[in-house]
Amino acid sequence: MSSIDLIVGPIHPALHEPERFVFKIDGEIVVDVEPRLGYVHRGIEKALSERTYIKDIYLVERVCGICNVAHTLTAAQAIEQAFGVEVPRRSKYLRTIVHELNRLHSHLLILGVVCELIGFDTLFMLFWRDREVIMDLIEMITGNRVMSAYNIIGGVRRNIGDFEVTQIKGVLSSLAKRVKQYKKVFMDDPTIRARCAGVGYLSRAKALALGAVGPTARGSGLELDVRVDEPYAAYDEVKYCAVIYNDGDVWARLMVRLDELLASMEVINECLDKMPSGPIRVPVPEAAPQSAEGVSVIEAPRGELIHHVYTKRDDDKPFRYRIRTPTYANIPAVCEMLKGCYIADIPAILASIDPCFSCTDRAALIDTNSGEKRIIDILSLARRSKK
Amino acid sequence: MRLPSLIREVWANLLKKPATVKYPFEKLPLSKTYRGKHELMRDRCVGCGLCAKICPAFAITMRSVYGKVSPEVDLAKCIFCYQCEDVCPRGAIKRGKEYELASWSRNEMIVR
Numbered sequence: 218m219s220s221i222d223l224i225v226g227p228i229h230p231a232l233h234e235p236e237r238f239v240f241k242i243d244g245e246i247v248v249d250v251e252p253r254l255g256y257v258h259r260g261i262e263k264a265l266s267e268r269t270y271i272k273d274i275y276l277v278e279r280v281c282g283i284c285n286v287a288h289t290l291t292a293a294q295a296i297e298q299a300f301g302v303e304v305p306r307r308s309k310y311l312r313t314i315v316h317e318l319n320r321l322h323s324h325l326l327i328l329g330v331v332c333e334l335i336g337f338d339t340l341f342m343l344f345w346r347d348r349e350v351i352m353d354l355i356e357m358i359t360g361n362r363v364m365s366a367y368n369i370i371g372g373v374r375r376n377i378g379d380f381e382v383t384q385i386k387g388v389l390s391s392l393a394k395r396v397k398q399y400k401k402v403f404m405d406d407p408t409i410r411a412r413c414a415g416v417g418y419l420s421r422a423k424a425l426a427l428g429a430v431g432p433t434a435r436g437s438g439l440e441l442d443v444r445v446d447e448p449y450a451a452y453d454e455v456k457y458c459a460v461i462y463n464d465g466d467v468w469a470r471l472m473v474r475l476d477e478l479l480a481s482m483e484v485i486n487e488c489l490d491k492m493p494s495g496p497i498r499v500p501v502p503e504a505a506p507q508s509a510e511g512v513s514v515i516e517a518p519r520g521e522l523i524h525h526v527y528t529k530r531d532d533d534k535p536f537r538y539r540i541r542t543p544t545y546a547n548i549p550a551v552c553e554m555l556k557g558c559y560i561a562d563i564p565a566i567l568a569s570i571d572p573c574f575s576c577t578d579r580a581a582l583i584d585t586n587s588g589e590k591r592i593i594d595i596l597s598l599a600r601r602s603k604k
Numbered sequence: 605m606r607l608p609s610l611i612r613e614v615w616a617n618l619l620k621k622p623a624t625v626k627y628p629f630e631k632l633p634l635s636k637t638y639r640g641k642h643e644l645m646r647d648r649c650v651g652c653g654l655c656a657k658i659c660p661a662f663a664i665t666m667r668s669v670y671g672k673v674s675p676e677v678d679l680a681k682c683i684f685c686y687q688c689e690d691v692c693p694r695g696a697i698k699r700g701k702e703y704e705l706a707s708w709s710r711n712e713m714i715v716r
């Protein structure tokens with residue numbers, strides 16, 4: 218039995234970002250998938266060690282525009298750990314609030330995109346209309362709709378007052394009602410059930426073996442949520458339970474996101490109620506006070522995000538910076554999901570992991586001509602880059 | 605056959621005003637904290653150059669005009685983070701509200 222190669226990408230209408238997938242197909246069924254990453258590689262990790270810490274925060278913000286708060290939060294936490302700085306409690310709460318607002322808009326965005334890909338344009342419009350109110354809230358708090366420039370090393374840049382608190386609460390309570398309605402639609406609408414239920418199945422064992430993270434893992438019944446496992450920012454003081462679905466299909470991954478919307482709103486409300494008063498930032502030295510290492514792990518909208526920084530004493534630039542993003546970890550899982558599916562289901566399955574290729578492509582040492590992969594230890598990499 | 609539950613929402617939206625606005629004629633209100641085009645107050649500036657040093661996008665150059673050194677912001681490079689406002693010891697850089705910044709030439713993108 219011979220199979221045909223179907224090449225999707227790097228530029229293709231079904232993908233929103235440049236990435237290439239080679240599907241081996243037999244009739245209408247996908248037999249094997251070969252992803253080829255690296256089209257939007259921008260050398261950010263190297264650029265980070267060429268700039269000062271203050272500038273780095275704005276550069277990591279641009280690793281991915283959609284989850285920019287997640288990136289700045291992780292970077293700030295990692296650098297604070299290496300510097301040995303403790304941030305005020307109020308800023309931890311503010312960080313949590315903006316981080317969760319960021320998650321709300323990211324989840325609403327991908328739910329809309331999936332609806333569009335399965336041909337349900339009405340729901341796509343409704344999701345994106347509702348996303349707009351969240352964008353307005355983010356603009357009110359941070360000063361811009363998308364690029365928030367909110368977290369800095371040592372705290373946050375802007376405070377919120379009573380007016381903002383009542384605004385946020387009002388918007389969230391009306392949004393929660395609508396999200397509950399959409400959840401009902403997702404539960405029983407025949408179009409959505411037909412296109413999503415049972416499609417792109419990933420078993421719990423496979424998800425664990427392939428190292429899936431975030432909503433992809435939670436849709437397959439894995440209890441993996443950094444907010445619960447290793448609470449950061451204010452999560453150690455607010456109530457939060459991980460949302461788990463056991464079905465392992467596209468529908469389950471979408472339901473995880475819908476339920477997380479409601480859970481995020483509860484977290485924001487609780488943070489607003491509990492938020493202590495006090496300063497929002499502490500002064501931080503420009504240069505690293507010690508040679509140290511900082512690691513920070515958070516739950517970004519797409520899953521676990523890790524930033525790792527090495528500092529050098531009295532140097533205002535990091536010695537080495539490493540970012541590990543959730544989509545990168547989910548690529549093996551999505552290849553597994555795609556095996557055995559129909560060609561028409563490919564876009565929905567790809568979108569169900571909420572892929573963000575611009576955050577995936579940063580550091581891969583693949584020789585394009587020979588396809589050879591090399592592993593280099595950190596010191597020789599740093600030595601090489603300093604040449 | 606049962607009607608999909610979204611039909612009610614669709615009906616309600618048919619009777620409502622559109623959620624969008626007719627942009628060039630009608631504009632959405634901006635938030636108080638909005639970060640738009642810079643307003644430079646040259647009389648306050650002491651020419652210390654801190655803003656040019658900290659700018660993450662290398663958008664600020666210090667130029668001397670009639671013997672006074674003051675910053676120039678290239679909006680084509682600027683990422684509107686307003687780190688320059690944070691660092692200025694004299695409060696000479698203010699957040700403006702203007703956001704329609706397209707122009708025909710690079711020269712017009714420079715705020716002096």
Ligand code: SF4
Binds near residue numbers: 681685688
């Ligand atoms: S807003 Fe940011 S990018 Fe723009 S000039 Fe100021 S510091 Fe530079």
Ligand code: SF4
Binds near residue numbers: 648649675
């Ligand atoms: S930091 Fe302020 S005072 Fe110093 S050069 Fe810039 S605008 Fe002028």
